[in-house]
Amino acid sequence: MNLLLQSSISRVLLLRSLAIVVQFVAVLICHFLLELDLALPSLLSVIALESVFQLLSVWLLRRRIRRNERVGSLSIVWQLLADIFFLSLLLAFSGGATNAFVSLLLLPIMIAAVTLPVRHTMMITAVAIAVYSGLMLMLPEHQGTHHMAQMRSHFIAMWVNFVISALVVATLVSALARTLARQQKAMATNREEQMRAEQLLALGNAAAQATHQLATPLGSLALLQEELAELTAQDKGLAPVVSELGVPIKQCQQQLNLFRQRAGQLRAAQESQGGHYFCCLGDLLSEIQQAFALQFPAQRLVCNGFDGLKAQRLRSDPLLSAAFLNLLANAVRANELVQQTSIHMTIKVDNDESHWRIEDLGGGFNSEHLASLGSAVMASAHGLGVALWLSNATIERVGGRLALGNVAQGACIDVFIPMVRG
Template identity: 45%
Template sequence: MQTDPALSRLLVLRSAAIAVQFIAVMVVYFLFEHQIALLPLLSVILIEAIFQLLSIFAYRKVTKAKPSAVLMQLTADLLFLTILLSLSGGATNAFVSLLLLPIMIAAVSVNAKGLAYTAVLAIAAYSFLLIKMPEHTMHQMQMTHHFIGMWINFVISAIVIAFVIGTLNSTLRAREATIAKAREQQLRHEQLLTLDGAAAQVTHQLATPLANLQLLFEELQEQQADDPIVQEMAKPLAQCKQQLEHFRALSNALRTGETQKVISAQTLQHTIEDAMTLHFPEQSLQWLNDAPQCSILSDAMLLPAILNLLQNAVLANKKNQQNTIEAHWQIDNQQLSLSLRDFGQGFSEQQMSALGGQLMPSKSGMGMAVLLSNVTLERLDGSLTLCNHQQQGAIATVSLKIV
């Protein structure tokens, strides 16, 4: 069975419990010759076995069971166990403490509300068994105070077990989540270091050929100044030169530690407009509102991070024959958000689950740019959120802390 682990363990334990219950009833009745209700007990065990088979059939392919499903199974276990105990001595049965087992299982399988529900149900089951005991039995045996003490002991045990195991389970889950997050961050940092080393090496190797191309271009300008092909070469060479200068400036800032500064939202908007006009003149960036009066933390990588998102938006627009990108500012709880919406085909489910967290092999190149943008924003105490627009396209929301 490819069943949810928590539900699978519960079904295995119930199978073993049914076998033990059947053997115990037969041994007590035939070997110890105790007067027990054999037929009713066997009928309850048979119904429990049928319920077990139906549960196995129903959840045989459920890889992620809902908490309500686990609670339903635990409720059934408490119900069957309570009926069996009531038919074999009630609260005087030596195995009445087995009512604590569903609480232990719930402590490691469900949330706090489900655990509280199971504990209350088990206490109610024990209370029912105690109340249903004949009064003459308690008076004849002079065990009234003893059974009441056992009930109090059961309640205390149930509360302690639920609290201790539930707290330990929550702590372990939080620790596992922290370890998983740290492992993911370490893997991402290793990827970024690899990309950083490769980028530095490629940039260094391209510096000399670009300088030679610049010299050849200047000679061509002197010889064939009116040639349209020579004129078109000016813009890409200028962009390459600008990117190399930006990379050198960034490397120098990283060495000196002067990487972060405070800028206004208006300054960031003007910078984005200039960069958009320079790199994507064929696209129209429409601001739905003006930049608010506030300041944010920035560094040399903030603009490239936003440009990466704009580049992905431009690529999505081109695939859908669109040329408009909408930008919207919003302030919420000391967070400045910039939403960038394209009019492409939106993200697929696979892209939504992986973009920004890992490198994605893609023909369109999407994945690396969003990963780098996400890391840059996290370093500035910000975040990146990706979603699809209800009507058309995708939205990339950059959130930055207001300082």
């Protein structure tokens, strides 16, 4: 249920409840204390009908809230049309256009301008003007006296004033409400971006600290492995084991060196290019393929559609290749769960934008992942949440976007990155 619309319709119902009480008290005071000649039975009948409609509306709204049903803008439209209808009946039985409270027809227009789309606001405005015009046509024809002619001119001037006021309220208030809504949306977006930047900074600091702390023990392990290799060189049983031990140590050292290189690239891009960074598509692809082959030797990365595009430039970031590697790592995990070894990566360039698609042969994303992955950090037994969230943040930083989906073979991740022309 739209909470904003629910709040708006609740306020409309509250205002109508207050209006019913005020109408009832005002009719009694005018008839019994001021001794005005009113059509009391007709007025009380309209108020009673309005009260029944109000009770029915409140009951329906509460039932929708309990059932978590959708409350659309048309619900408010019908409520405002009902307000105009009941007010027009009350005015018709108490003087019509000569009633001083005829200007209350502006209230539904004001509420519509603040809460409803422009087309609905204009419809409410047209109905209110039509009701006022109908009340004007109900004015009796007065013949003879100059005073009566002046009063009729006065009522016509009031009608013109109402029409102008209604149009001004419908346009000006509606425009101000839209502007305020856009500003609030922009502020909310900025707050979300600031929170995400703070989270990214915290993760970056943690990664830098972990890298610094791992460098020394990794160096010590490398030295110990080399010494063990020398001591067991003649031992045919231990030599292969010690040699195999050096492979993950070298991989960890390479990853640490790559982290340092990217940190340097980030500083250089910030200082020399004001934060703007570009690269050739072929260079990015080569870096991705090398890192993939190093980290996932048991998997095969099949690249399609890159012929003739490798020289083209695209907006980039020193961490863009790491973002793609995170996406490929998730595809590798999906493949491993179903004993598959092929991952396909395809690229197309269209309308100054490159479209990268990564497809695996796993089981695909479930509905929860499709709704949340990439936009927020979420818990996952396979580490999907943080990796995709970081990748999405990097891709958005270069003006791109990320989309998740499923295909017949498994899951697919679409990445769109702007190209650089000229």
